[in-house]
Amino acid sequence: MLNLTSPILSDGLTTRSISCPNYSLRGFVNPSSKPRPLTAKPHQEIKTPHLSAVAANATEPLLFSSRAHERDQKDRRDQKDKLVVIMGATGSGKSRLSVDLANIFSGEIVNSDKLQFYNGLEITTNQMTVQERQGVPHHLLGEVEPEDGELTAAEFRSAAARAISGIVSRGNLPILAGGSNSFVHALLAERWDPETYPFNGRGSICSDLRYDCCFIWIDVAPPLLFEYHSRRVDKMLERGMFEELAELYDPKNDPGESWTRIGLWKSIGVPEFDRYFRKYPPQKTREAANRDDWDAARKSAYDRAVREVKENTFLLAMKQIEKIQKLRSAGWDIRRVDAAAWFRSALSSPDGDGGSGGRRCKEIWEREILEPCVERVRDEVFCLGEKQMTATYY
Known part of the structure; x- marks a missing residue:
């Protein structure tokens, strides 16, 4: 068993919230607007009828029973926590997108790259620098000492679930980002067998998920990648x-x-x-x-x-893409975002990777990748329509 910064929880951890998290749409909604539950539309006043009006319209006596209270509590517990899941091959831009979305939607990021769990080889494993994280909280990133052994899928399932639960309790949006798809499956699957591997033909991929997931797959053609x-x-x-x-x-x-x-x-x-x-x-x-x-x-x-x-590295990327396709075939609603335009722009930039590509690279990233992903998160996580948002996130 490994010693993580955050204690490992038992696998019996529930992934349901007692109440809906009050996510903030930082940079997207008028900051003066009042907090609202997920199901409420922006600028919509929610009025609670007076008790006398409810009683007057009731066909039966108004009863406040413990049974009704228990049903209400059960309905709240049965609501799955919402989770944004960013997938893609190594080097596709998952980390950058996760930070952009976290800054827009007041999110915190849970790492699902099993080599970035460890403290060390930050350059070799492409861990985001402190500057690149832009102040966004990251979990399970560089927290395990290499000498402590290997983090198992079962340990990740428990530790990541605890991190997500903590993020939701703070009213923030949890965002899972990383390329270790077997660990992603271990975390998300409602029914998961630690003794089987879901991608080798002998195991099976579970389509019943523990979270209400909004999946985003950043994809690009192999030659560009x-x-x-x-x-x-x-x-x-x-x-x-x-x-x-x-x-x-x-x-x-x-x-x-x-x-x-x-x-x-x-x-x-x-x-x-x-x-x-x-x-x-x-x-x-x-x-x-x-x-x-x-x-x-x-x-x-x-x-x-x-x-x-x-x-x-390229062979790893191809295996990652193959696993994502298997998850889609098993029923996971993974939406693909074509990043080809940004990759072409990045490769033609002075540094060859888009890091100093200037305004053009930034504009293509926002138009081709960030904007479609923001719309998907807005529509699926917050259930908000186009005219109900103020698109000022750039």
Whole structure:
């Protein structure tokens, strides 16, 4: 059992609220408007009839029974908590979208990338920096120490459910974001068997979900995604991925032993560069930091490791997309958002990944990705029509 920052709850945790959370539509609705329940429409005055009027129109005596109170309490408990679930292949923009939506809808983010649970390899695993999080609360991100072992799907199911319950209790919107689809299924499935794997043909995908989910799938054509991954890996290496992996490398670990490939050590980049570091140990790497001085054999070994990282990242992305398609086929209402236009713009930007693409990249992101997702969340989570919103979220 792992030691998380937040205690693990038992799997008997309920995912129902006693009352509807009072979500705030920060940046979307007039801030002077009064809080309202989810079912109320904006600017609609909710009037409670006087008791005498109710009694006058009643055909039977007005009874205040404990039975009626119990029915009302049961109806409230049976209402599932609402949850936005952002899905997609690695590198598709899930983290960026989750922060944008959280800023608009007063949300908090629960991480569902099983390699980002751990404290370490922030560059290699593409954890969002504090600056990129923009002050939005994140849960289960960098909270597990690698030495504590591997976080299981059952532990994630309990810990994430507790995080979501806490977010709802604060009146905020929980947003689940990450690419570990087996963990997403473990969390959301009403009936879940920890002994089976839902994507290998022997297990089954549960279509009955514990939450009222609004699914968003950021998708892009494989050729664009492969090119983007290639450039992103290059950027990660520039930011210090190579040095980060050198710090983690331990020559005592036998790459053939299964225990050395658990938790954080499963990250793409670790096994690929382990083979390099065995031939060129990190202490010698630090002595020869200037790669222009490397001989041809060493440059070739390095280039091979980089190439394998890029290829394995793309293979992971294809597996993630395949699992999302299986979830859709099983009845999950996962709506696809085509991100091709933004990826083309990002690849043509000066830095090759959209980070400094300027106004054009930002406009395409907002028009092609953010706006459709805002509409979906608004319609499904808040049940609000087009004319009832003030679209001032940019």
